[in-house]
Amino acid sequence: MRTGGTLALRSTHPQGRPRAPLAGAWLLVLALAAFAAACSPVVRGPGLPLSEPVLAEAAIVAPDGMRLPLHRWMPAGEPRAVILALHGFNDYGNAFDAPARYWAERGIATYAYDQRGFGAAPGPGYWHGMDALVDDARTAAGLLRARHPGVPLVLLGESMGGAVAMLALTREGPPVADRVVLAAPAVWGWSSMPFGYRASLWLAAHLLPGMRLSGEGLEVQASDNVPMLIALGRDPLVIKETRVDALYGLVRLMDAADRAATAPRPAVPLLVLCGQRDEIVPLEATQDFLRRLAGPRRVAAYVQGWHMLLRDLQAAVVYEDVLAWLGDAEAPLPSGADGQPAHDLVAGLGHATGNP
DSSP: OOOOOOOOOOOBOTTSOBOOHHHHHHHHHHHHHHHHHTOOOOBOOOOOOOSOOEEOSSEEEOTTSOEEEEEEEOOSSSOSEEEEEEOOTTOOGGGGHHHHHHHHTTTEEEEEEOOTTSTTSSSTTSBOOHHHHHHHHHHHHHHHHHHSTTSOEEEEEETHHHHHHHHHHHSSSSOSOSEEEEESOOOOOGGGSOHHHHHHHHHHHHHOTTOEEOOTTOOOOSOSOHHHHHHHHHOTTSOOSEEHHHHHHHHHHHHHHHHGGGSOOOSOOEEEEEETTOSSSOHHHHHHHHHHOOSOOEEEEETTOOSOTTTSTTHHHHHHHHHHHHHOTTSOOTTOTTSHHHHHHHHTOSOOOSOO
């Protein structure tokens, strides 16, 4: 999201003498606020519970009957761990194809579903509410525990999926998983956004909720893996134009995940993966989140890592770190990303990039 400059407002008296320059501006702001109050962003919330959730062959069926397309990558034998992966904004479950294939060859099963409003799930492009996304994650985790009893369950969230995973982890009730991995979590909350961003997004979401933004001209890069980015641009299930009210919903989700940093959570091992070249989530927001993150956690900072850590050119390094951490959550990571690079990142000494 980007503001294209500021709107200059000027008012002149009929005789040519300038009069209170802010009066017209305040009147316009009040008029817009009053009009916006009568509108609201569209949220396609979940329906009433109809039945028990189901883990079908090609979908997770939520209690309200919504079918969430399911992708799975299974090892040759019984899995030694099961990963439930949550994709990022405008993406879908197939985002984990490369890492899941890597892990399957090493005995790890991975499941990923298209979250509500994304991929081939119903209502693509519309925001379905953060509570629905979190409920779906906890529902899917419960179904996988029942399918693989006694096998460690790992919740892995990438970007927006990381925000969903953070809220699922801190929600009251039994632990959502035995371990949690946040990959470039989307934790850019309202408080850390420039005022112009906040005001523009609020007004746009309430005045023009159906307006679509393409993201062209933002001059940010999500990964150094250019062929992968080109393939995403050609994938019909990847959303290219975003409804502004969906973006508003995403920011509310990011803000809730950011605030959840200080919330009580189960004592399950937590691994946070960060790319120091991330241009999507500002590094300052990630640093602030990590400093406030309560409870035990392991941070891995990749000096050459971008936002799409699991699809970057150096992604295999991240795959191996996750695999090693699943084997022993206390041992140092093979790459060393949890050593000095992580210390420098949290201390604010890392290479800071990202949106202003």
